[in-house]
Amino acid sequence: MEMMRAENMLQDIDDTEEVSWKLQANCAGVDPDLFFPERGASTKEAKSVCRACLVKAECLEYAIRHGEKFGIWGGMSERERRRIRRTRALSMKQRASTSVAS
Numbered sequence: 001m002e003m004m005r006a007e008n009m010l011q012d013i014d015d016t017e018e019v020s021w022k023l024q025a026n027c028a029g030v031d032p033d034l035f036f037p038e039r040g041a042s043t044k045e046a047k048s049v050c051r052a053c054l055v056k057a058e059c060l061e062y063a064i065r066h067g068e069k070f071g072i073w074g075g076m077s078e079r080e081r082r083r084i085r086r087t088r089a090l091s092m093k094q095r096a097s098t099s100v101a102s
């Protein structure tokens with residue numbers, strides 16, 4: 001499963017989505033397996049490719065919105081993206097409860 005995802009990483013992105021950022025991806029031409037390291041393997045190399053990527057923010061946002069569960073997207077691991085999703089969900093919940101209270 002992860003292998004298939006790695007092969008198709010940016011190619012699989014939904015065509016109906018705004019994906020012009022994909023054209024500027026710094027990982028174009030880089031071995032996609034680098035972005036889907038085995039469990040416990042280093043993510044350093046992938047993250048260093050992302051660090052220099054002009055569309056890091058767009059890539060990260062795409063992965064978060066689509067719940068990408070595997071790989072390095074926007075310079076972040078699945079665990080780091082999960083943390084962002086949790087923080088956003090908590091923040092939305094707090095905002096909702098604040099607006100109901102006022």
Ligand code: SF4
Binds near residue numbers: 026028035057073075
């Ligand atoms: S942030 Fe990383 S994974 Fe995303 S497009 Fe750029 S280089 Fe590729």
